[in-house]
Amino acid sequence: MKDHDHPQSGLAAFLQEPLARVLWSRRTRRVPRGYDVPAGSASYTSKAEPVPLSKLEEAILIAATGATGLTMPDRPWQDDETGDPIMSKPNLVMEGRTAGSPDNAQGTYFFMINDEGTYFIRHLPPPEEGIDPWSEAALLSRAEAAKVRLLDRRIDVPTGMRDFPAYLDSNRFLSNRPGTTVFFPVVDLSHQYINGLMYLLTQPEKARPALIDDRNFYRPAGTKKWIRNGFLNKDIKLPLGAVYQMRTEIEASLLVQNLFLTTEALGLGGWIHGAISPPVLMGDPKFRGRFGTMLGFDYVSPKWRFMDLLRWHTLPVRAMRHVRSHAVGLTHQGEALIRCKCPPNYASMAEAVDTVVAGKFGPGGLYKDAGIFERIYKGDFGARYLREAAEYEQDVIACCRDICTYIHETHGRFPAHCEAIHAPGIWLQAHHVEEEYYEQLFRNGLTERQRQHMSRWHP
Template sequence: MDKQVNTHKGLNDLLARPLLETMWRRRTHRVPRGVEEVAAGSMTYKSEQEPKPLSDLEEAVLIATTGATGLTMPDRPFQDPDTGRLVMAKPNLTMTGRTAGSPDNAQGTHFFLINDSGTYFLRQLPPSGEPFSPETLIARAAEAKVQLLDRRLDVNQGGRNFPAYLDSNRLLSNLPGTTILVPVVDLSHQYINGLMYLLTQPDGSRPALVDDRNFYFSAGVKEWVRKKFLNDDIKVPLGIIGSLRTQLEAPLLLQNLFLVAEAMGLGAWIHATISPPVLTGDPKFSDRYGPMLGFEHAVPKWRLMDILRWHVPLPRFTNLRSHPIALRHKGEDLIVAKCPPNFATMSDAVDAVLEKKFGTGGVYQDRETFKKIYKDDYGERYLAEAAEYNQDVISCARDVCNYIYDTHGRFPAHCEAIHVPGVWLQVHHVEIPYYEKFFKDGLTECHRNHDDLWDGDGGS
């Protein structure tokens, strides 16, 4: 969004607040306004206030912080200076940037928002050139929100124990008046894309992938080793590849959200979510807790070798390896992982990633976007000169992906298709009397001034 002077006191204060000051004074504030009780022996505290939910504008600022902020730059070399050989310079899955970094700009992190009015999925909107104003922020927040439930997502009060909540978290987490932001990360797109990127190394440096969940046998690449496309002296286990770091997006975005909440004078708290399989509605827990967020799960068919590979002793325990693979709501695909049963085969899933990047309408066919990124005709030069994945890279990646699914009955096998990091951010109005009573340096002037700056219309 374009930044410009506006008449809202809270927004103006937020835009003027020094980053280093916010970082230096940042502290977790767990106790929300209107808390029923903080039972702590002689420090037991009961609020005399009512819970106060965040305003539409306060939540809209947080929602904007999860979203797109403009376009990234492919500021990378695409030739080896020693050999002149082209190196891969088109790894990005999207050119849209966010407030936090992402491996190959995968941007696989999606957010849910929970408040007193309901539980929402937040669509990833394209960047906006509109002014940074209350009206624009609130309108875009409304456009982003997809209501999944007309209530605050939670387990019943009697069930606020492990495996749903951890220890004392159950006493202050997800209370009335609070807003929760929950990240989940689709790892499947970048798993395929990152695998292809790994296979673009120079001759002699491309690793032979082995399966550490299958006695370190070749992960479908024997023929590629025989052809010398892969170097059998460099073995990389699939378990080491893991999630290709895509899961790191979520904590970076949560930290940004935390800092924004702090700069607004709100309380913020990153802590353990409701247990991830409970949260997504995993079949292991859905009988007890219900569908929760309502993800579709894939449960691989049990095979005899699962006893050794995954320590699943009998077919009746096969849901130990279930994982979320899609979220759909009223006919709309909100998150769809690149794996069966969403695709007929893993070859189809790989082709879908390639189509999104290089096919008609794909990232690297969108010349108008690169005109916005580059000056003069440099965007056209980049698109014409920078290398794409060659056919050997694509075919080898297909073989690895098909091996994983055929061998283990799910994709990915060594991580989830859709990963729940297991932490969420709670944002709330601070119970100021609590912090004033017990702590020497519990509040900043930003917390004390919050209501004056943000209540009402915020007009100057």
């Protein structure tokens, strides 16, 4: 009998929950088990003690952010009128995840915070074929393989500093408390920023946009040569500020919603909110003097240049020294957990661009691995796709190099109009709900999932 076949087990109940009912009953339940609610005449005092999530409960939540199998390149690779090849190899990876991603960039990483420590959740490949990914053994083993323990404690600011800019208003009373588990997402934008630029540059002739810099008087963004020779259309002007994050930031919000629905299906309390603000939590130099290094991201602070006065309205004064700093990576015990495609991680932006290209089309690159596409396609269709679908032309790569080099040389960082690592400013907290509080005050405070959770999961 499989681990989840027992009718009374919490895992069995979770796997049998209908999506429609979970969607319909999804509600924020902020109050964790064991916590009081000071609210005037509606105040509530808990008689319970906090109960942390079990390792299996957390493993299910980790699985809700992870890889699930291989995606399909179900797209045309020829122009329907001319028959010319079109770019149909935009993906950065082929491993699919529980939420979608532009060009399957999969740039979102999670941190998990609980009573035992603060963890980075590394990307794992999809489960091997033939293994039940929802068995208790598989869930627990994959969760342990994904977790990198950064701290042996729950990361937080000192008790007396639980106000802005660390926490917002009433959030500080119930957020990131003992017994709760928190998931905090960040998104590496740099990889897809380069990949997305190249995809823009593969548009049909006369439809390739001329990128301009709205932070530098709308001048060509390293594209003057390419406008003059007709590779880019001077009449289709695209500001770098409009390109912004290449939509890659959407990944995190989709994954957080998946986490929220998973907490509901488990019968837990779930709460998406802004808690420790990202610059504080990530260790931005502007806040290290007050809060310390926190998660300890690697930051770059561009040197001030005279034109920054006009481009970014900054001055060469101490107070503005780190105003344009941004995170470019995360290293733990010598391992680069996140390494953005930009200096100082690479000697130049040309090298960073070439690394992205090589990861797709170089020896050992994604689109040179026939075995992946044999697992995706039936018969020899994978080989046909690899043989017939186009790769980047050299002009596309060279133009992308020029744009990225321009951004870094002009603004002292890459990207300039958004961060290399974006934090949406939200996290999801999962906890056992304070049942009596919801029963006492609200007409529809709990579902049967919440009422039965403790007996199913913690008998």
